[in-house]
Amino acid sequence: MxxxxxxxxxxxxxxxxxxxxxxxxxxxxxxxxxxxxxxxxxxxxxxxxxxxxxxxxxxxxxxxxxxxxxxxxxxxxxxxxxxxxxxxxxxxxxxxxxxxxxxxxxxxxxxxxxxxxxxxxxxxxxxxxxxxxxxxxxxxxxxxxxxxxxxxxxxxxxxxxxxxxxxxxxxxxxxxxxxxxxxxxxxxxxxxxxxxxxxxxxxxxxxxxxxxxxxxxxxxxxDNYWDQTGDIDFHYSHAMISTETYNGLKANCNFSDENCCSTRCEEFFATMNFEIGNIDYYSIYTDRCIRSNAKPMQSRSWTRKTPTDRGMRARYDPCSEDNxxxxxxxxxxxxxxxxxxxxxxxxxxxxxxxxxxxxxxxxxxxxxxxxxxxxxxxxxxxxxxxxxxxxxxxxxxxxxxxxxxxxxxxxxxxxxxxxxxxxxxxxxxxxxxxxxxxxxxxxxxxxxxxxxxxxxxxxxxxxxxxxxx
Amino acid sequence: MxxxxxxxxxxxxxxxxxxxxxxxxxxxxxxxxxxxxxxxxxxxxxxxxxxxxxxxxxxxxxxxxxxxxxxxxxxxxxxxxxxxxxxxxxxxxxxxxxxxxxxxxxxxxxxxxxxxxxxxxxxxxxxxxxxxxxxxxxxxxxxxxxxxxxxxxxxxxxxxxxxxxxxxxxxxxxxxxxxxxxxxxxxxxxxxxxxxxxxxxxxxxxxxxxxxxxxxxxxxxxDNYWDQTGDIDFHYSHAMISTETYNGLKANCNFSDENCCSTRCEEFFATMNFEIGNIDYYSIYTDRCIRSNAKPMQSRSWTRKTPTDRGMRARYDPCSEDNxxxxxxxxxxxxxxxxxxxxxxxxxxxxxxxxxxxxxxxxxxxxxxxxxxxxxxxxxxxxxxxxxxxxxxxxxxxxxxxxxxxxxxxxxxxxxxxxxxxxxxxxxxxxxxxxxxxxxxxxxxxxxxxxxxxxxxxxxxxxxxxxxx
The missing domain is CATH 3.40.50.1820 (Alpha/Beta hydrolase fold, catalytic domain)
Known part of the structure; x- marks a missing residue:
């Protein structure tokens, strides 16, 4: 062969x-x-x-x-x-x-x-x-x-x-x-x-x-520098993180350094992740995939067909990776x-x-x-x-x-x-x-x-x- | 009575x-x-x-x-x-x-x-x-x-x-x-x-x-000053306007002045509105109401029920004012x-x-x-x-x-x-x-x-x- x-x-x-x-x-x-x-x-x-x-x-x-x-x-x-x-x-x-x-x-x-x-x-x-x-x-x-x-x-x-x-x-x-x-x-x-x-x-x-x-x-x-700079700007301007954490990241993280980041910077990153919460980082306004058997949002999101089914929740299947x-x-x-x-x-x-x-x-x-x-x-x-x-x-x-x-x-x-x-x-x-x-x-x-x-x-x-x- | x-x-x-x-x-x-x-x-x-x-x-x-x-x-x-x-x-x-x-x-x-x-x-x-x-x-x-x-x-x-x-x-x-x-x-x-x-x-x-x-x-x-400052920051950070227009607004508009704004500022506001385009300003990612009989988006938005009906389009009725x-x-x-x-x-x-x-x-x-x-x-x-x-x-x-x-x-x-x-x-x-x-x-x-x-x-x-x- x-x-x-x-x-x-x-x-x-x-x-x-x-x-x-x-x-x-x-x-x-x-x-x-x-x-x-x-x-x-x-x-x-x-x-x-x-x-x-x-x-x-x-x-x-x-x-x-x-x-x-x-x-x-x-x-x-x-x-x-x-x-x-x-x-x-x-x-x-x-x-x-x-x-x-x-x-x-x-x-x-x-x-x-x-x-x-x-x-x-x-x-x-x-x-x-x-x-x-x-x-x-x-x-x-x-x-x-x-x-x-x-x-x-x-x-x-x-x-x-x-x-x-x-x-x-x-x-x-x-x-x-x-x-x-x-x-x-x-x-x-x-x-x-x-x-x-x-x-x-x-x-x-x-x-x-x-x-x-x-x-x-x-x-x-x-570009790593601009990607990371833009990332924290995005988080701040999209009301995902606090002003304090944003300022802390700006002051303590050196994104132009390949070996970024200092311990203090890492601490602010951890705070940032806590503040954002458990969302789909790849699509910040849609539902994230809930794989456990606790599915209240899933069922609300996929089964409701009345005009009260409002807002911008995902209409794609966030769990389609599983398929x-x-x-x-x-x-x-x-x-x-x-x-x-x-x-x-x-x-x-x-x-x-x-x-x-x-x-x-x-x-x-x-x-x-x-x-x-x-x-x-x-x-x-x-x-x-x-x-x-x-x-x-x-x-x-x-x-x-x-x-x-x-x-x-x-x-x-x-x-x-x-x-x-x-x-x-x-x-x-x-x-x-x-x-x-x-x-x-x-x-x-x-x-x-x-x-x-x-x-x-x-x-x-x-x-x-x-x-x- | x-x-x-x-x-x-x-x-x-x-x-x-x-x-x-x-x-x-x-x-x-x-x-x-x-x-x-x-x-x-x-x-x-x-x-x-x-x-x-x-x-x-x-x-x-x-x-x-x-x-x-x-x-x-x-x-x-x-x-x-x-x-x-x-x-x-x-x-x-x-x-x-x-x-x-x-x-x-x-x-x-x-x-x-x-x-x-x-x-x-x-x-x-x-x-x-x-x-x-x-x-x-x-x-x-x-x-x-x-x-x-x-x-x-x-x-x-x-x-x-x-x-x-x-x-x-x-x-x-x-x-x-x-x-x-x-x-x-x-x-x-x-x-x-x-x-x-x-x-x-x-x-x-x-x-x-x-x-x-x-x-x-x-x-x-x-607060008018902070409302308008936050507004142009939001437009810029949400990729609604160009960097040039954002900088022009910052340089030419005095939002702390009740009689804002200069002619130059007004010109940048006009450019801003053009750049944003015809969206629903009140909900920037959902469909806006299309009232004419040209309704390709409307019908796409409301009738499709397959899993390809993806994304974050409005699931509320953007024309509900009419009702x-x-x-x-x-x-x-x-x-x-x-x-x-x-x-x-x-x-x-x-x-x-x-x-x-x-x-x-x-x-x-x-x-x-x-x-x-x-x-x-x-x-x-x-x-x-x-x-x-x-x-x-x-x-x-x-x-x-x-x-x-x-x-x-x-x-x-x-x-x-x-x-x-x-x-x-x-x-x-x-x-x-x-x-x-x-x-x-x-x-x-x-x-x-x-x-x-x-x-x-x-x-x-x-x-x-x-x-x-």
Missing amino acids: AMFQFLVALLLVRSLIGGRAHSHKMPITLDQDADRVTALPGQPLVGFNLYAGNVTVDRSEGRDLFYVFAQCSNDTYGTKPLVLWFNGGPGCSSIASGFARENGPFQILPGGSSLIINEFSWNAEVNMIWLESPTGVGFSYARLNTTANTGGGDTRTAEDAYNFLVGWLGRFPQYHGREFYITGESYAGHYVPQLAKLIVEHNSASPLKINLSGYMIGNPDI AEVYFNRPDVQLALHANTTGVIPYRWTMCSNVLYANWTDAPQSMISTYHYLIAAGLKIWIYSGDVDSVVPVTSTRYSIEAMKLPVSKPWHPWYDYQQVGGRTVVYDGLTFVTVRGAGHQVPLLEAGRLLQVFRAFVSGKPLPGAPF | AMFQFLVALLLVRSLIGGRAHSHKMPITLDQDADRVTALPGQPLVGFNLYAGNVTVDRSEGRDLFYVFAQCSNDTYGTKPLVLWFNGGPGCSSIASGFARENGPFQILPGGSSLIINEFSWNAEVNMIWLESPTGVGFSYARLNTTANTGGGDTRTAEDAYNFLVGWLGRFPQYHGREFYITGESYAGHYVPQLAKLIVEHNSASPLKINLSGYMIGNPDI AEVYFNRPDVQLALHANTTGVIPYRWTMCSNVLYANWTDAPQSMISTYHYLIAAGLKIWIYSGDVDSVVPVTSTRYSIEAMKLPVSKPWHPWYDYQQVGGRTVVYDGLTFVTVRGAGHQVPLLEAGRLLQVFRAFVSGKPLPGAPF
């Missing part, structure tokens, strides 16, 4: 050399055919093909990255872009969040028994890949050096993702040459620009060209997805790997210089921000972007999603910033319709609607 | 003199009986009595204030407090907002054909009066000096409200001596402390004692309410009087000295703030309260509504501040359940729950 894969990969890498391929005339490879998902258990009928499988990114350590690929459901002429999605963490699964809960074609019903159509899936617009990255996340696993599953870092993650892309485009040569975009959220604020930079560098140095057109990231980690954890641990689901085919992954599939998170190294303090590099390289770069996330809040993202000191080409203005303000946007030379009104950290989960407008504008290169329509 | 009322009033004022009355043993007066609302059109069966009518507050100008009174539905021993509610504006109707949409016993269904029970009505806890104040608002009208309906000011409003109370307690002597609280929201931040001060003054000077125990106000106007305007203009409703009985009110009943708002005078810059007076008088004072209102935002209210420089007796901490954080609270010597998480300006409309917890704690004198329950 390994040797066969190797031969096919060789053949396909050769087919990629020499510029753009004629996408829809390319042959379907044997590995591509093997990755075809006939049907996911409980799946409704759809008009596009789904693929899933492993791409080996390092043979010596047996490092395989697992992906799911949904063909664009409206790709009549075989010209729609190819888009890669990363969740963050580091250590969180792009299958669990991206594919199964955010911008994928299906959503998992409670109990994990079946799937329904997600009417806001991005594969209505583009061909979408969700990548479990790095090894140790979800179904991505290093078979021969298992320490690679319990720790990671930015550089290896970017290199593995690049090797994944080369391998995947070898397996799916009909998509080579398509407009290619990288997307993601949260700690993918590191993954996405780092991978973009690696592609730009390889494109200029090697004969294999990847047609990278740009990237878009939501609520991204950009994914049930579903992706089903043997029939894994079989259908060609996941864990070697049977060597010793743990259950989980949303996020805490051990990977805890052992993360090699994370630069700031991505700002990488942004400058990629702006200079001419990429289309969009950053969006769900404005009620307190983990990477909109204040942090604004501070980081403003620290880039880019000239404004179209000043701050509201954008509309039908009759309602979807958020606000400002266009800089080289970067577009978009807020999504009322959305938490996982914008494609919490304001899926609004973000689909943003995604369409990003891909099409059209401005966001500046008036109701 | 007038002479008869006068005689009854005389009799009852005499009965009030000399301290507390034995509430549930007092006789039912003839006027009280005349104010009994047999049933409102479309009303479901309830287990309490409803009253409505006019109380003359100035005979020479024929100034009548209209009220609706809902007896407490759990007042077995006749000991439950009496609570008065004011909406703000100035110029907005307490019947429209308070009684019919916020904390009253019913809510009006779309079309204005019938009423349903509001499960969060405050009259489950107390005896509630909603007062149309001043004349020119709703069904309150000056018959003999109609200029009093097109302009107003704080001092007369407070005096009229005091005279209303005396008259009303004369008509309902069984409630005299009960614990009495004044409540309201928004510009009632002026009405409530001003009426409270007048009661304290009259209580010490005259034989008629009103058993005022305290007051509670939501998103109140307190009230239909309902209270129905002749059968007015007849049932004993409203506009003289038939002299020349205009339709409306939510708010714009002419009154435009001609408002006599509004002090700050209520802070009044707070100090009332804290010294020993009143129980609570201020709550829905934290996603941009009209009197939580930042403004915090700044105003902090400017009072009260010692903290119980520091900032979260409070819980069942399993979820309801908001945060801090107890000062003499004043309790409570935020209501995710609520806009009209907190009893937008987070009714959470605010009912706050109201119960306020009335009972118990602390808010500091842990999930």
